[in-house]
Amino acid sequence: MPERWRQPFASSEAVRRRMSAQRRQGTAPEMALRRALHALGLRYRAHAAPVPNLRRKADLVFGPSRVAVFVDGCFWHGCPEHGRRRHSVNGWYWPDKIARNRQRDMDTDRALAEAGWLVVRIWEHEVAAGQPALASLAERLLAAVEERRPARPPRSSRRAAG
Numbered sequence: 306m307p308e309r310w311r312q313p314f315a316s317s318e319a320v321r322r323r324m325s326a327q328r329r330q331g332t333a334p335e336m337a338l339r340r341a342l343h344a345l346g347l348r349y350r351a352h353a354a355p356v357p358n359l360r361r362k363a364d365l366v367f368g369p370s371r372v373a374v375f376v377d378g379c380f381w382h383g384c385p386e387h388g389r390r391r392h393s394v395n396g397w398y399w400p401d402k403i404a405r406n407r408q409r410d411m412d413t414d415r416a417l418a419e420a421g422w423l424v425v426r427i428w429e430h431e432v433a434a435g436q437p438a439l440a441s442l443a444e445r446l447l448a449a450v451e452e453r454r455p456a457r458p459p460r461s462s463r464r465a466a467g
């Protein structure tokens with residue numbers, strides 16, 4: 306039987322484990338976006354570093370087009386609509402943590418833009434399953450990826466290279 310005062314730590318450990326599993330597998334909103342993109346025939350790398358020597362991972366990476374997509378959790382990244390709801394709990398810690406996340410996000414955006422990438426940030430509430438915005442976001446992403454896709458080399462030179 307754990308001491309009573311330890312229980313909040315146990316529960317935050319469970320939260321931490323769940324969050325870290327979600328980072329590996331993708332959150333439900335991210336998976337909803339991925340299914341919508343797949344349905345449009347778009348392919349990507351998931352949870353990959355767009356720029357090898359920049360140690361930042363994007364949720365979806367469209368390599369040849371240099372488009373990096375981040376599906377930001379409303380709470381952890383400070384969504385204006387949902388980010389503040391839970392701040393009253395542990396208020397001494399969360400706003401600071403979220404401010405650091407946001408700083409890091411801006412840092413990542415700047416570094417990727419400097420390396421020639423288009424950075425797209427989407428709030429998870431925008432792509433939660435069944436959201437009307439989901440389909441239009443997927444279409445906009447498809448357009449951006451296609452617009453930035455490098456032209457294919459002519460057939461003859463592809464054969465020579467292969």
Ligand SMILES: [Zn+2]
Pocket residue numbers: 379384385386387388428429430431
């Ligand atoms: Zn939100």
